[in-house]
Amino acid sequence: MQQQTLVNFQNFIIATRDSGYKSTASALAELVDNSIEAGATKVEILINKVQEQGVEQYEVLIIDNGKAMSEDELNLALQFGGSSRFNSRNQLGRYGMGLPNSSLSQCRRVEVVTWKKKGEFLSNYLDVDEVIDKSLTRLPKPKKSTNCVFSIQSKSGTIVLWKKCDRLSFKYLKSLIKHVQFELGRVFRYSIWRGVEIRICGETIRPFDPLFIGEGVNLKGGLPYGEELHYQVKIPNNEKKTSVVKVRFVELPVQEWAKLPNEEKRKSQITKCAGATILRANREIDYGWFFMGDKRKENYDDWWRCEVSFEPELDEVFGVTHTKQEIKETEFMSSILVPDIEQTARALNNRVRLKFIDLKRIQPQVFSKQQLERNDMYLPPVKKNDGLVKKNNGSLKIKGLEYEIVTKELKRDVFFDVEEVDNCIVLTVNTAHIFYEKIFKALHSRRINNIAD
Structure with missing residues (x-):
């Protein structure tokens, strides 16, 4: 044979x-x-x-x-x-x-x-x-x-x-x-x-920085959070030598960028891009929700970033493959990185949440507009009333419609009214309604914490 x-x-x-x-x-x-x-x-x-x-x-x-x-x-x-x-x-x-x-x-x-x-x-x-x-x-x-x-x-x-x-x-x-x-x-x-x-x-080709700090096609405005963390890790098969793993965090400017249209935030890689960028010899080989432990990903996590950097001599402990396109969260590296990264991730998530609560109180109309734009396709047709209310040039145009939110006293006993004026959807909140004074205004001024109060 x-x-x-x-x-x-x-x-x-x-x-x-x-x-x-x-x-x-x-x-x-x-x-x-x-x-x-x-x-x-x-x-x-x-x-x-x-x-x-x-x-x-x-x-x-x-x-x-x-x-x-x-x-x-x-x-x-x-x-x-x-x-x-x-x-x-x-x-x-x-x-x-x-x-x-x-x-x-x-x-x-x-x-x-x-x-x-x-x-x-x-x-x-x-x-x-x-x-x-x-x-x-x-x-x-x-x-x-x-x-x-x-x-x-x-x-x-x-x-x-x-x-x-x-x-x-x-x-x-x-x-x-x-x-x-x-x-x-x-x-x-x-x-x-x-x-x-x-x-x-x-x-x-211009660079794109997912941390939003460096020059490139990206927006700039990321701010470092805390000190850069350094970990001395033993090199496999050469335990007499160590190599440094560096981890740093960045916060994104919630107050400035939250006002952007949802589509612009998505295209700019602000939303739907939470996670860590993984660098091997300063070359990105992966991006994702790495070393976060039991911390699950939430929308608030879109507003901060993490960068983990290591040298090729630590390939084995990061599970790097020959295509250099991904890492694996090995038990060894998870035991080193997860405690600090998870703790920091939870702290940043909480900071972002508090910033949004504060921003909604100060500028409630911005978020109301964004919610209307997001659900525009599901809204029923509204009555037309040409020329009653003048459009605001700063209002946002989505799918051919603009939205405007105004507050004023209405003669009818309704909390709000909706009408279309020159292709602009106008939501009028009735300041004379009891719900406006007792609940709506009180919530935004933080006189009460929830409706149950």
Whole structure:
């Protein structure tokens, strides 16, 4: 009986395409990691539509000006698990799976061109279809050339080309670019702040700071809460040395931003984004509700953020996988971080809750308007009364309607009245009604705490 190989390469290459990259941006982030490790200061991403055998497809090009690869390094770069830095804990990469794994998760053919100086180009490729039909069982020998089909600006660098792209996250180019811009801007915000330029289709990617402190496409206004926490953690398999885990918290400005329209708060990543950003070597690898213990997530938690930062030498204790897209809350790290993070999370939640109570007392109309906008589609039609009440230019427009809340004495014995005036929904609260004086006004002035009083 013929002895079988340890790995069936045809099945392996198919299976590795499902290796767990969340999106096209996540796969591209692996290549940007490689560029930054090679000392690149500029990374250009180009996405083009091409015709292949009468079928319109996308090609993705990633160009950097970093240190180029030698022939041996190029071969290792295209080999699964091949890396001159295998298991290194000094930089962003670790396993040598990044280039082939991420590329083939999005396309069926990846080509690499690298040059240490102009006129001396090395190139090689990996093709899924050639592996499946067994015409490619080993990596081809790199080709040497004095010319490059691509426009080269830097003295040295590397180009990665994705061809036969069949697994990109979005069908339409505009949506794909927008997706990549935001994700890479957030993931590599620290690299961009220190001077690395990342561009996509000619447009510079700006950073996004989920803490709302740094410069970028985000709003600015986050305020540090408390002192930054430092934890000395023993490095696995080297317990004589420790590495620092840093944790910090930020409060968002409730009084200023609570007035924003709900849609703007959502688009600005204020609401529905509670949690912690997890940084590995100042590169975001995950975002979510981590190390909060028994503290459940509430709407008030949208108004503060947490950042947890560690170095690659602590990968095992954070459960980091080779795709660098997620962590796992290991029992070891939870025992260290959860007590402080959960306690601080509860304190921040309470601070935010008290701020909203105070804000509702001072500016009740702001929150009433937002509640009306949120439920606009469920409201029954209201009577029209053209020209009775003049619209306020500061009122908010949602789905074609504006809302205005006014207080005045009404002749009828009703607590409030609703009418439509020039496409503006006007809610009039009757100041002469007994409920207004005894309950409504008393609650907002805090003369009573609840209706039961």
